[in-house]
Amino acid sequence: MAARKMDKSDFDTRIKQISNPRNKSYYDPDLGMHVPKRVMRDKIKHTNEEPSVIGILLVSLVLGAVALMFAQIVRIRYFGVLEPSTSILVLEIVLAIWAVVLLSVLTDKRSVAERLAQIAGVAVMMVAGHNLIWRWPDQMSTIYTSAYVEQVLETTTQNSIVYRGSVYGL
Secondary structure (H helix, E strand, O other): OOOOOOOHHHHHHHHHHHHOOOOOEEEEOOOOEEEEOOOOHHHOOOOOOOOOHHHHHHHHHHHHHHHHHHHHHHHHHHOOOOOOOHHHHHHHHHHHHHHHHHHHHHHOOOOHHHHHHHHHHHHHHHHHOHHHHHHOHHHHHHHOOHHHHHHHHHHOOOOEEEEOOEEEEO
């Protein structure tokens, strides 16, 4: 497409067309179309969509599970306690609640529904978290210790739930 030679008068007429307050659009000969001068606010599409409730709750559930994993790592790696007891369970829950509060502040997940989902994540991890060790024993032995992974593999079964010291298969 060849452009015709433009001089100053052509340029001035184009500027005059553009700056005319009655025109909502002007014809651009190079483009061959009418170009709008302004876009109305209602035509601008806002992309600030609210995230889904299920997604928010899933993220909060995972945050709760990660918080309990953190508490277990502190118990096993730093305190060196492998045997479960009531006092150790209380210590683990306190550490998990602290980690939930910390992670929820960092990720701005502080509504009531999100907090409940985080507590549910801690509960699910307490009941069924050993299945992660069954799924990935080598990776979990680097996160926890190999002695703890061996203990979990000996005392539980794959795809099971541990409730009050009893192992129930699924």
